[in-house]
Amino acid sequence: xxxxxxxxxxxxxxxxxxxxxxxxxxxxxxxxxxxxxxxxxxxxxxxxxxxxxxxxxxxxxxxxxxxxxxxxxxxxxxxxxxxxxxxxxxxxxxxxxxxxxxxxxxxxxxxxxxxxxxxxxxxxxxxxxxxxxxxxxxxxxxxxxxxxxxxxxxxxxxxxxxxxxxxxxxxxxxxxxxxxxxxxxxxxxxxxxxxxxxxxxxxxxxxxxxxxxxxxxxxxxxxxxxxxxxxxxxxxxxxxxxxxxxxxxxxxxxxxxxxxxxxxxxxxxxxxxxxxxxxxxxxxxxxxxxxxxxxxxxxxxxxxxxxxxxxxxxxxxxxxxxxxxxxxxxxxxxxxxxxxxxxxxxxxxxxxxxxxxxxxxxxxxxxxxxxxxxxxxxxx
Amino acid sequence: xxxxxxxxxxxxxxxxxxxxxxxxxxxxxxxxxxxxxxxxxxxxxxxxxxxxxxxxxxxxxxxxxxxxxxxxxxxxxxxxxxxxxxxxxxxxxxxxxxxxxxxxxxxxxxxxxxxxxxxxxxxxxxxxxxxxxxxxxxxxxxxxxxxxxxxxxxxxxxxxxxxxxxxxxxxxxxxxxxxxxxxxxxxxxxxxxxxxxxxxxxxxxxxxxxxxxxxxxxxxxxxxxxxxxxxxxxxxxxxxxxxxxxxxxxxxxxxxxxxxxxxxxxxxxxxxxxxxxxxxxxxxxxxxxxxxxxxx
Numbered sequence: 001x002x003x004x005x006x007x008x009x010x011x012x013x014x015x016x017x018x019x020x021x022x023x024x025x026x027x028x029x030x031x032x033x034x035x036x037x038x039x040x041x042x043x044x045x046x047x048x049x050x051x052x053x054x055x056x057x058x059x060x061x062x063x064x065x066x067x068x069x070x071x072x073x074x075x076x077x078x079x080x081x082x083x084x085x086x087x088x089x090x091x092x093x094x095x096x097x098x099x100x101x102x103x104x105x106x107x108x109x110x111x112x113x114x115x116x117x118x119x120x121x122x123x124x125x126x127x128x129x130x131x132x133x134x135x136x137x138x139x140x141x142x143x144x145x146x147x148x149x150x151x152x153x154x155x156x157x158x159x160x161x162x163x164x165x166x167x168x169x170x171x172x173x174x175x176x177x178x179x180x181x182x183x184x185x186x187x188x189x190x191x192x193x194x195x196x197x198x199x200x201x202x203x204x205x206x207x208x209x210x211x212x213x214x215x216x217x218x219x220x221x222x223x224x225x226x227x228x229x230x231x232x233x234x235x236x237x238x239x240x241x242x243x244x245x246x247x248x249x250x251x252x253x254x255x256x257x258x259x260x261x262x263x264x265x266x267x268x269x270x271x272x273x274x275x276x277x278x279x280x281x282x283x284x285x286x287x288x289x290x291x292x293x294x295x296x297x298x299x300x301x302x303x304x305x306x307x308x309x310x311x312x313x314x315x316x317x318x319x320x321x322x323x324x325x326x327x328x329x330x331x332x333x334x335x336x337x338x339x340x341x342x343x344x345x346x347x348x349x350x351x352x353x354x355x356x357x358x359x360x361x362x363x364x365x366x367x368x369x370x371x372x373x374x375x376x377x378x379x380x
Numbered sequence: 381x382x383x384x385x386x387x388x389x390x391x392x393x394x395x396x397x398x399x400x401x402x403x404x405x406x407x408x409x410x411x412x413x414x415x416x417x418x419x420x421x422x423x424x425x426x427x428x429x430x431x432x433x434x435x436x437x438x439x440x441x442x443x444x445x446x447x448x449x450x451x452x453x454x455x456x457x458x459x460x461x462x463x464x465x466x467x468x469x470x471x472x473x474x475x476x477x478x479x480x481x482x483x484x485x486x487x488x489x490x491x492x493x494x495x496x497x498x499x500x501x502x503x504x505x506x507x508x509x510x511x512x513x514x515x516x517x518x519x520x521x522x523x524x525x526x527x528x529x530x531x532x533x534x535x536x537x538x539x540x541x542x543x544x545x546x547x548x549x550x551x552x553x554x555x556x557x558x559x560x561x562x563x564x565x566x567x568x569x570x571x572x573x574x575x576x577x578x579x580x581x582x583x584x585x586x587x588x589x590x591x592x593x594x595x596x597x598x599x600x601x602x603x604x605x606x607x608x609x610x611x612x613x614x615x616x617x618x619x620x621x622x623x624x625x626x627x628x629x630x631x632x633x634x635x636x637x638x639x640x641x642x643x644x645x646x647x648x649x650x651x652x653x654x655x656x657x658x659x660x661x662x663x664x665x666x667x668x669x670x671x672x673x674x675x676x
Contacts, residue, residue: 074448105455107455119505121505140416140418141417141418141503143457156454157455158458158502158503161615177615181463184453185453210613221440225443270442271451272445330555
């Protein structure tokens with residue numbers, strides 16, 4: 001039996017000069033640029049937040065509210081938060097304060113932020129330039145959580161026993177208690193997933209109805225240590241239990257048996273772990289013991305990137321298929337940039353306390369203590 | 381009924397288990413079941429600056445969070461906290477711990493080990509330890525006071541609870557103070573009470589342990605703040621089945637007012653007895669005579 005490939009070969013043998021010509025035309029048409037492109041790191045700019053000139057730049061850039069990026073260097077008094085744009089202009093910067101030993105807190109979104117007192121008070125939403133836009137009266141004490149795109153506002157009860165959602169005007173949309181303390185939360189514009197301390201997972205729809213509430217796996221220790229939603233589809237994942245610990249992946253539409261994959265892990269965390277899907281929904285990244293674990297959702301293959309210490313932050317840029325990871329031990333940190341499945345593109349060490357990492361297309365924004373750095377990954 | 385029986389069996393089992401107070405000097409500044417604006421206070425608060433926190437019984441770490449060190453996808457009102465589980469399935473949650481004092485690698489705490497130092501982290505207005513006790517198997521949150529023995533008299537309490545005010549709702553929906561010998565042209569009223577308790581040597585007002593209301597020798601309500609159970613999507617008091625929104629009224633004028641239920645009047649004299657009892661047996665009774673219709 002002949003395959004198509006064999007048939008083609010036979011034809012090529014008959015007319016080698018025509019095939020060669022076609023090959024050359026094809027080559028120069030398709031590969032107009034050199035074959036072996038390499039990803040290179042381009043440092044774009046550095047902002048020093050402690051520089052007084054930054055505040056002047058901020059005033060000049062106040063009207064530039066497009067292409068802004070949020071940053072937050074921690075949630076402790078003295079930590080910086082704010083917004084900057086692609087060009088390295090700071091739109092807004094502030095340091096977290098405290099009043100009568102009660103620290104202020106911050107929740108940031110792409111549209112603006114809520115800077116609130118740790119004591120019970122109304123919540124004020126400000127835009128990226130720090131201008132107060134609206135006030136939310138709270139029906140009870142709770143800490144706010146804005147979603148990254150700013151489309152949703154949740155209030156988490158102070159004892160973590162439930163949550164509610166407010167609309168833009170502050171009207172209560174829904175409220176729900178959960179049977180144990182909330183350990184982790186993830187969301188899309190239509191769904192919310194809560195991991196709980198009793199080892200169960202609760203899924204809520206946009207109206208706050210419980211779509212599904214299920215236990216993942218009986219371990220010696222029942223607890224959920226992290227959950228994540230994929231924005232591309234209705235997949236979710238999480239880390240459950242200890243002794244042993246499991247990775248679970250499931251689908252929202254499978255309400256009867258939502259968990260479709262369960263993999264035993266070698267980790268034994270007792271705190272929330274970082275877990276996140278790539279924007280294209282093909283890869284799942286999560287924290288391992290001194291490693292970043294990568295689960296390929298197509299091949300179901302689990303790989304690990306060994307790290308210096310515990311993960312501080314990681315970001316995956318879909319456009320260039322590259323990953324930046326910061327890990328550390330005490331005050332020493334390591335930043336690595338790699339393409340999953342291949343060798344490191346970049347690796348360096350630095351010392352510092354407050355770290356932030358974000359990405360947008362091929363741009364990475366990396367902050368350490370009072371400095372923000374933009375570097376781009378460019379194919380050359 | 382089934383839940384109550386289970387609870388009594390559980391309490392009996394717990395009495396046989398030795399639980400130790402988590403701090404050396406016990407100063408209770410908030411009790412189980414108090415209003416927290418939108419939820420029941422699910423434990424007790426213990427004051428006492430810079431005290432070391434010990435486990436109530438040896439247990440494995442279930443969860444820990446240390447502000448500034450641990451990652452969290454949500455804002456944490458409990459501040460730095462640790463949850464342990466002992467070998468009987470009882471979980472103890474220690475919250476508002478001083479930042480940086482929780483051992484971050486320990487996976488088990490023996491009774492003599494230190495979990496951390498009392499702090500003021502999270503939703504907190506002064507250094508204190510919040511302690512919640514959960515029966516993980518029965519999915520029940522227990523009043524911590526019922527699991528501790530008081531053999532060493534760590535707590536002395538001879539102060540009876542105080543009934544501050546009684547209220548009823550009039551036809552316009554307003555809350556009106558109900559005074560003794562009141563004359564009401566109503567067939568029934570909705571009754572509300574505000575009260576508190578104090579412990580010797582502690583300034584903070586806390587919730588009483590028990591509340592009984594009797595109308596003309598008929599029980600209206602009997603609440604014991606002993607346990608919370610998660611049922612039908614809400615936390616309910618085990619003793620009376622009431623959830624937070626059906627027990628507490630919180631609005632701009634009234635905070636932490638307890639709804640006692642409806643009282644159907646008989647014509648003429650009606651007697652309402654309200655009794656508040658604290659955990660150590662001190663009690664206060666108030667009798668209110670009300671004339672339904674016009675007085676003779």
